[in-house]
Amino acid sequence: MKFVADVHLHSHYSRATSKNLNLEHLTTWAQIKGVEVVGTGDIAHPGWLQEMKEKLEPAEEGLFRLKEEFLQSVQEEVPKACHGRVRFMLAGEISNIYKKNNKVRKIHNVCFAPSFEALEKLQTELEKIGNIRSDGRPILGLPSRDLLELILEVDPECHLIPAHIWTPWFALFGSKSGYDSIEECFEDLTPHIFALETGLSSDPPMNWRLSALDNYTLVSNSDAHSPQKLAREANLFDTELSYPAFFDALKTGDPESFLGTIEFFPEEGKYHYDGHRKCEISWEPKTTKEHGGVCPVCGKQVTVGVLHRVDLLADREEGVRPENAQSFTSLIPLPEILAQVYGVGVNSKRVQKSFEGLLAALGPELSILQEIPPEEIEQVGGPLLAEGIRRMRSGQITIEGGYDGEYGTIKLFEKSERDSLSGQSTLFALELEKGSTKETQEDEGESIPAGHPPERVRVDIAISPLNEEEREADRLDTNTTSMEDSVQRQSNQDSPPQGLNSQQQEAVSCTDRSVVIVAGPGTGKTRTLTHRIAHVVKKEDVAPENILAITFTNKGAEEMQRRLETLLKTEVAAGVTIKTFHSFGAMVLRAEADRAMLDNNFAVCSESDRRLLFKMVNPDVPEKEVDGHLDHISWAKNHLLTTDSPGLVNVYRNEFIEIYKQYEKGLRERGILDFDDLIVRTVDLLERHSEIRVKYQDRFRWISVDEYQDVNMGQYRLLKVLVGSKTNLCAIGDPDQAIYGFRGANREYFLRFRGDFPDAFMLHLHQNYRSTQPILEASSQVIAEGKGPKGEELCSEIVGKAKLQMYRASTYKAEAEYVVHTVERMVGGTSYFSLDSGRVTTEEEKDSRPFSDFAILYRLGALSKPLEEAFERSGIPYQTVGGKALREYKEIQQILTYLRLIHDVDSRFHQEVLEASDMGRSASPGDIERFLHELREKAGIDRVSSLTEHVSRFINPEDTGDGAGKRTERVERLLRKANGYENRLGEFLEAMALQKEGDEYDPRADRVTLMTLHASKGLEFPVVFIVGCEEKLVPYQKGEEEPDIEEERRLMYVGMTRAQERLILTHADKRFLYGRTMQNSPSRFLNNIEDALKELEKAEPTKKQTVNEPSPQLELF
Incomplete structure (x- = not known):
């Protein structure tokens, strides 16, 4: 059977999309458009998964339909002439932003799953990698090749199709952040790629110019950000209606099964050609090359378009059609044709009324545009509309291509033609006017067979004026953005010499x-x-x-x-x-x-073990004093003051010494060390x-x-x-x-x-190979103000003109948002919204960085919370280092306790911990002992990671409660650590006990790093933020205690010298910390830096936004 499929779109969980992107509206608009198979969108989002499971039920193999209780109300709103079957396929887009081969890659991929079971597994795996809850299209610091491997491991029937492959940003062949070949991206897994989505910015003939694409099926989808945009591009099939048949057709490219695509005219895209909008220069690639890419008006590099990128990679001339090339049809949306017929805006009331009448009389939009004879269209819509559709079908159109952010325009009629033909369309206009009479309203709902002119019919289907959110989403739908100019950015980071300098030698x-x-x-x-x-x-x-x-x-x-x-x-x-x-x-x-x-x-006990032991042996010590006593015990031991040391009484009172002795006795009796x-x-x-x-x-x-x-x-x-x-x-x-x-x-x-x-x-x-000279000068000025002997003055040959940025925020929340937005700008945008909303400019995008380039440093771990919340909201992947160690989380403590008892059957302390906790509470003591005995038999033989996995499943077989995703991610981190120890359980346990705060940092993770200043020691990052640069924080003053200004100064120096290229220091006028509001002045250390090295940046005042009142148009629901 023949059907139309549009399988790449979004849900209301994605950023900058319409709130109407739900299953009900998608079912409605699929029928209005004439689409039978629709992608669900956003399959990575847990909230959307729950909504899908609630509202969808299985239909044909691998496909789903809206449940009857939801479908009934939907069908009442769809014109009867458009009624049709709608099936959903589990499909959604994932944004992969990562660094590979020394270049930042930003690739969007559409992933498909054959069942809810496979989708649940996929989400579990994805959540181990990054945040999948803040955006329907999550941003993952995972290479596209690894994403493909992951979904195939979840279920071999899962598939991946690279999305809108020519978009400069976020695409496989994108000039800004893509590759020059499929193999470079997917490496050994390239054979699992069988289809490529051409996107709105290109059509099949443009892709035919690359012989490397001949063996791939070219598909097209709408990437809709609102239901009305469904099927602006789509695919035609003639197979049985099922998930396997759908993908069999794509894998084989059989022209009897996959009939081709419905296309958008790529020239309409706002970056199709090269040019400069301000200078009104629009060029084809050939002209750009003739001018060396330089605008003759302003002398700057022109913005290079998508056609130019295709031209660069092409190995064929235009007009060559490969033997296995599929057919395609280029269409103009019906409302846009109506707007040209009337010479009015596409969202005008006249266009909307006409659209309603045509749907009710002739059926779905795609049928009107492709199949219904012009004479039938003329009977309903008049000769001008019929002529417009005829011209579109025959390609008799005039196109002014888009360039440098200026949308292209398509003309069906010159003004003189429309004027001469418009007199013949009086009947259509009169019929539409009749549609507003009381008599017509009383006839509402009457069925009119397709192909017959409407007689006083009025249907409650309208292209409603978009609200602000939808209008922004509509603006963002075009998958084309600016290409980079021909100037290649050169790094200002000089690497240390291959040998050694004279001092090192x-x-x-x-x-x-x-x-x-x-x-x-x-x-x-x-x-x-x-x-x-x-x-x-x-x-x-x-x-x-x-x-x-x-x-x-x-x-x-x-x-x-x-x-x-x-x-x-x-x-x-x-x-x-x-x-x-x-x-x-x-x-x-x-x-x-x-x-x-x-x-x-x-055994070496962890910090949480120390605390637990202390409370066991000193039960009378108040809870609030426990940490203080443990700190003093640690200080005493660091100074080699044991309970037997004569000098101990000169430092501490007898009460503390007795507490210290009980703690030491507890350690000895249990055979453990701290x-x-x-x-x-x-x-x-x-x-x-x-x-x-x-x-x-x-x-x-x-x-x-x-x-x-x-x-x-x-x-x-x-x-x-x-x-x-x-x-x-x-x-x-x-x-x-x-x-x-x-x-x-x-x-x-x-x-x-x-x-x-x-x-x-x-x-x-003396020679610094890390930082630019301005960063070194500023940090040297801070440390030079200190007392006592100084280290040597450093010099750097790394050229860098950027000054230190100083940002003053009104509140700590505004400070966190500033950090996130600045990272987003320096990354070059994380979505089309970043680019089209102006949050990221083309100039900023040229120097785009990977997420791993950024470190956000702070004096206290408590300052990380607003930053974590802001990064969660943004969807930008991050890792937090230097706060709570992995081994201190409850679920990890539990696993390590079991592993210790497997390794050492006589560990009295860990047996006490097990008995006093709720670990494996659902299991009886006998079950626990049998489980431990079974794994002891395997210890030394099985891999440590295998033992760890067994223990994790035993303690918590099905973790589905609040925070399950974070817990799962932490267990995965533990498993990754265990992998390196093969069957050496004892070594693994000791390594976990000896971890320090900086050991948590994973340089391989393509994520922004949030860490304390102390944890940053020994590391370096191209871009460093130090937040909370305020008195009482930097330098830190605990309560009424006098701060150690000199050590705090050195700590600030350490933080500043982590930066290689950019250093940004921020402070807030108001901060909520430890249950109270603080209003601290900027840190004294900022005053040590001379003004010539600073670039002050202030928060811009918030602009009041005017929200347009909705027009009194007819709503779909």
């Missing part, structure tokens, strides 16, 4: 004695350390086993290991011990467990047992320490005891970046390095 080759290196931000600390290690292995014949490198974070250790593997053979690099201070302590304590009086299977014990117990072990100390001094003759300015007393003592008479020590750091005083760190240890190691040589690294 000196540090690497200085191996005859210990060395301390003062290295400011971006000077290549890790690079220098890594090259030095490789140098001593290659040139000094040092065995890798004799080298110890200590990093500040686990992420830093991983990075150093990766770099070392590029300089040495993998197996040689693996011999070097690279640890944090705490992981090194854990390694020693496990190896020497007997002498340390520990079980070699001891994080700080890994240093305390290791120092104690090495200092008390000389033979063990000498053993490790002999083993590690070469020690390198990164971020030495942030060591505390315990770490300092550990290093001192490790350094023997034959040890070569290399310490590197920057006293201007010492930011962990609140944890007991003291930069004095760095400053007195040469006093501790008199033979040490001091070197300085």
Whole structure:
């Protein structure tokens, strides 16, 4: 059977779409248009899925129809001449924005699912990747190839069709952010692509110019943002009505099954040709090339159109038709033809009335435009309308193509022609006037067979004037936007040299004695350390086993290991011990467990475990005092003050000492250590047992320490005891970046390095390879105002003219919105709304960036909430780092507790935790024990990720409550971490216990990063925002305590020097934080920056918007 299908459109859950995009209105307008198969749109949105499940029921295989209780009221509103069958296919668009091959890619893809079951699975997988709830067309930082892989893994009957492939933005071949070939985009999965959507901006002949597209079926869909726009482009089939038959026709391209497409005239698109609207210059690609792309009026580059992009990729001349080319028909919407017939606007009352009458008399719009003979149309609509449709069918039209944002126009009649013919259409005009009489209104609802002239018929179908929202959506429907000019943006980011600069080379080759290196931000600390290690292995014949490198974070250790593997053979690099201070302590304590009086299977408790244990052993301590006591215990341990230390009484009162003793007793009885014990117990072990100390001094003759300015007393003592008479020590750091005083760190240890190691040589690294000179100057001005010794002044050869942006917001919410809108602009727009609404200009889009280029930094984790809410609303993908660690979330704690009991059957503490919690509450104690026993049998054999998945399903087999998506995403993150440990469960558990705030950052995630200033240490981003630059926040003042201004200044310096190209500092006049409203003045640190480096930006006053009152037109419902 023959039918028309339009399967790419949207629902009311998508941004900038009509609120009428629901299943009822779609069913109505599908019949009015003559479409039988309609895509549901927005299949990634959970809310839309629920609505579909409520209102749709299965029809033919893989298709759905509106349930009878909803259909009945719909049919009452549709002219009987238009009544027809409507089926829905589960289909919707996903926006993929990511970086690949050093270019930002923005690709829209239409995905299809054969069933609600498959769709539910698909949504579960998509929600693990990004936010699918804030926009019907979600933005995912996922390559198109990986999206295709994901949907095929969900169900092999799922399919993907690249959308509107020529649109400059958001398209497979888009000049702004697309590819030059399908294979470059989809790689090994290219064979699973069988159809391409040409979009409103191109028609089949334009696509025929590329022989690479010959084996693909070219499809067309409306991409409708309002129901009235349905079927402005569509597809013609002659198959059985089913999902499999539909896709079989597309896969084979059989002309007997897939009959071709209904097209929009691409010249109507507002960026079809090249040109300059302001200069009234409109060119074809050939003319643009002749002029070198330069406008002769203003001398600037012209805006290049879609036709030009096709011309660039084409390997055929115009007019060549491939053997397997499908047929197509180009149409003009009936209301637009009526507007030309009358010489009035398309939304005028006269056009609307005529449209109603034609539908009632002749049937669906597509039938009128394509099939009904002109003489029948003339009987109802008069000779001018019949002539207009005849000319459209024969291609007798005049087109002025769109360019540089100016829509193209199509003319069917010259004014003189319309005037000469209009006298013949008096009968039609009179018939329409009769339609408004009382007699006609009484005859409302009477059925008139198609093909007969209406006799006093009036139908309640109107093209109602669009409200503001719908008018914007209508404006955005055209899938064409500006192309980039011929000037290619060049990065101002100079990479560090392939080799080493003279200062770095000196540090690497200085191996005859210990060395301390003062290295400011971006000077290549890790690079220098890594090259030095490789140098001593290659040139000094040092065995890798004799080298110890200590990093500040686990992420830093991983990075150093990766770099070392590029300089040495993998197996040689693996011999070097690279640890944090705490992981090194854990390694020693496990190896020497007997002498340390520990079980070699001891567990390291997490922060939440510490808290739980503290409350177990100190039940009388008020809840509000627990965290304070734990902080003091940590401070004491960092200063090596144990409960047996004589000096403890000089610092703390007896009440606290007793609490401290109970806490330590609780740890000992349960055979567990806390994080700080890994240093305390290791120092104690090495200092008390000389033979063990000498053993490790002999083993590690070469020690390198990164971020030495942030060591505390315990770490300092550990290093001192490790350094023997034959040890070569290399310490590197920057006293201007010492930011962990609140944890007991003291930069004095760095400053007195040469006093501790008199033979040490001091070197300085001055050359910055990260930031532009203006950023370095501004950050240097902030740190220069501080007291005490300073690091070395840095220089940068990276050219950058951009000043620091300073933004003052009225409120913290306005500040968050500013950040989101600025990211959106710098990304070059995340949707057509960004571009067409003016939020993003063409100039801004030229330098579009990936989401991973952006970091939003703040002093306190509490400042992240309004930012997270703003990013959620925008749909822009983001990750939050430096707040709550993954292991501290309840669902992750539960999984880790089970895994610990699998690994260590005798863990008393974790058994207590299990019994005191609701983990697996639905299971009996016997069931839990049997489950644990079963997995213990598999431990050491099965992969850690497999065990983790088993535990997750056992604890919470069906998580469908509030926040299920976030919980699922966190469990997925845990599984990804577990993947790297194969069957080494113990190592995985220890790694999770030793995580630090910065370890949560995933540089591979194509997302905006939200993180604390502390967590940003050691990282870099092209664009950095520091929000909340206000007194009492930066510098931070806790209650009435005096802030540590110098450390806060260094923290600000660290944040500023994370920026490579752009630095934006914001503050708000009013902020709600910790339950109260604050009105803080701008941070004093902002005043340290000279005005010449600042670019002040103020919030624009909100414009009052006038909402037009709806005209008294007839509504559809």
